[in-house]
Amino acid sequence: MSAPARNTSTTITKPATWSAHWSSLRKTLSPTPRRIQLVCTLAVSAHLIHLVASACSQILQADLGQPAALTRSNFMSGFGRDLILIFIGYWLVFGWGVAIGLHRGISHRRLSSQSIGMWICTYLGTLSALGRPMEWAIVHRVHHQFSDLPDDPHSPRHSGFWRVFTNTWTLSPTQQRHLAKPSLARDLITSRPIQFFQRHYWSTIFVTWVILFAVGGIAAWVTLGAWPVVLSLLNTSIINAITHRHGEVRDLPGLALLSLGETYHRAHHLEPSRQNYSGQGRIDLTGMTLDLGDQLQRAFMILRKRIRPNVSMSAHVHGRTSAPTTATVQSVPTTQFPNFNNAHPHSRKEVIS
Numbered sequence: 001m002s003a004p005a006r007n008t009s010t011t012i013t014k015p016a017t018w019s020a021h022w023s024s025l026r027k028t029l030s031p032t033p034r035r036i037q038l039v040c041t042l043a044v045s046a047h048l049i050h051l052v053a054s055a056c057s058q059i060l061q062a063d064l065g066q067p068a069a070l071t072r073s074n075f076m077s078g079f080g081r082d083l084i085l086i087f088i089g090y091w092l093v094f095g096w097g098v099a100i101g102l103h104r105g106i107s108h109r110r111l112s113s114q115s116i117g118m119w120i121c122t123y124l125g126t127l128s129a130l131g132r133p134m135e136w137a138i139v140h141r142v143h144h145q146f147s148d149l150p151d152d153p154h155s156p157r158h159s160g161f162w163r164v165f166t167n168t169w170t171l172s173p174t175q176q177r178h179l180a181k182p183s184l185a186r187d188l189i190t191s192r193p194i195q196f197f198q199r200h201y202w203s204t205i206f207v208t209w210v211i212l213f214a215v216g217g218i219a220a221w222v223t224l225g226a227w228p229v230v231l232s233l234l235n236t237s238i239i240n241a242i243t244h245r246h247g248e249v250r251d252l253p254g255l256a257l258l259s260l261g262e263t264y265h266r267a268h269h270l271e272p273s274r275q276n277y278s279g280q281g282r283i284d285l286t287g288m289t290l291d292l293g294d295q296l297q298r299a300f301m302i303l304r305k306r307i308r309p310n311v312s313m314s315a316h317v318h319g320r321t322s323a324p325t326t327a328t329v330q331s332v333p334t335t336q337f338p339n340f341n342n343a344h345p346h347s348r349k350e351v352i353s
Contacts (some may be wrong), residue, residue, distance in 0.1 A: 034167065036129045036205070037233050040226035047222045051079050085223035086231075093228035094235060095260045097124030099286040103262070106133055106194065107140040110275055110290055113191035117293065122193045127208055127225075128232040132201045133194045138184050142175070144272055148247045151175055154240050157247040165241035167233060235259050253282070260285040 101121030105111035111118045122133050130136060139153050146152045153175050156164045163169045171179065188194050197204055212220045235258075243250055243265040252263035261284030262268075267277045276287025 033129050033131055037167065037229060040129070040229040041233075043222050043226040044230045047082075047226075051082065055079060082219070082223050085220075086227045089224040089228040090231045093124050093127050094232040095286065095289075096121050097126070098128050098130065098232050098236070099260050099262050100289060101125035102128070102130070102133060102136045103140065104275065104286065104290065106188070106191075107137040108272060109187065113187060114193070118191065119193040122197050123204065126197045126201060126204050127228065129205060129229045130232060130236060132198050134185060134188045134198050137188055137194075138179050141184050142178050144269070146178070147249065147269060148244055151178055153179070155247075156241045156245050161241055161245060164244075165237045167237060235262065239263060239265055256283060257285070261287055 101111070101118075102125040105118065105121050106125075111121060125133060125136075131139075143152055143154065148155050148157055150158050151174055152158065153171060154164050154169045159169045209221055209225050212225050216224075238252070238255065239259070239262055243252060243263065249266045249269045251266045252259075255263045261277060261282075264277045264282055264284060267282065268274075271277075274287075276291050277284040278287055
């Protein structure tokens with residue numbers, strides 16, 4: 001399987017070139033991630049069976065007079081330890097990688113395209129094995145544009161519930177033409193983190209898994225590598241299939257904490273540019289994390305402004321003066337970013353900024 005061509009700022013200016021580029025990426029998008037997801041699912045199933053069998057064996061062999069001692073002695077060395085590692089892996093890969101990174105950070109531009117946060121979240125999103133960051137974002141933007149319509153890439157109403165839930169949906173020729181529009185990817189092309197993990201998608205997953213295996217053996221790979229992939233896939237399947245099952249997008253508040261706020265899907269479609277959906281009984285952990293990040297960034301900028309005048313005064317006292325620096329801000333025309341929220345029937349007329 002040939003590697004996808006590298007993306008440059010010159011290739012996307014020609015629709016024909018971009019279409020050919022997208023076609024080559026699309027061929028590598030669908031089959032291989034599903035094979036990785038299948039391998040991880042088998043590994044997680046075997047691990048789950050092993051945990052249940054070990055627990056049953058310990059219960060049968062334990063002294064019935066000391067059940068508490070059995071629990072304390074085996075919790076952290078067995079099931080409890082694995083559960084903690086699985087939670088950490090899930091929180092990092094799905095929470096920071098998919099919810100904050102691929103979804104709200106990249107697809108809805110909630111993260112600065114060149115920031116350290118974009119590097120970290122795109123890396124963690126890559127480890128979810130849900131697809132390369134560019135394709136994930138483009139598919140999601142087209143999904144917002146044609147939500148529950150025939151051109152929606154993964155509508156259970158038109159593609160079938162089980163095909164969407166099992167992640168075996170495919171793209172029709174019309175959907176491929178929608179996804180090949182250069183206007184959907186201009187901001188993605190200029191982001192260095194996105195382009196890095198776009199080119200080094202498989203090597204990033206492979207190297208990370210090798211490191212996990214080298215440090216902690218097969219147990220580390222299963223708990224921190226395979227489990228996050230399966231749980232991320234399960235969350236994505238629930239959101240894509242169940243919240244759109246009857247062609248009417250809806251919320252699933254009962255799963256909001258487990259999905260870190262991603263199952264407030266109707267609220268998301270009504271206000272796709274909103275960062276935090278907390279309020280009115282909703283607890284959006286992903287949005288709260290993004291708000292906290294914004295507050296920390298503002299605090300850092302205020303602290304930086306307070307320190308900088310002191311540094312300038314010190315330089316003036318010691319006879320060192322420097323010419324004032326000016327920053328040139330290049331304005332980006334608003335037509336560069338299309339309104340891919342205003343075509344679907346559930347959305348207000350808003351442009352993702």
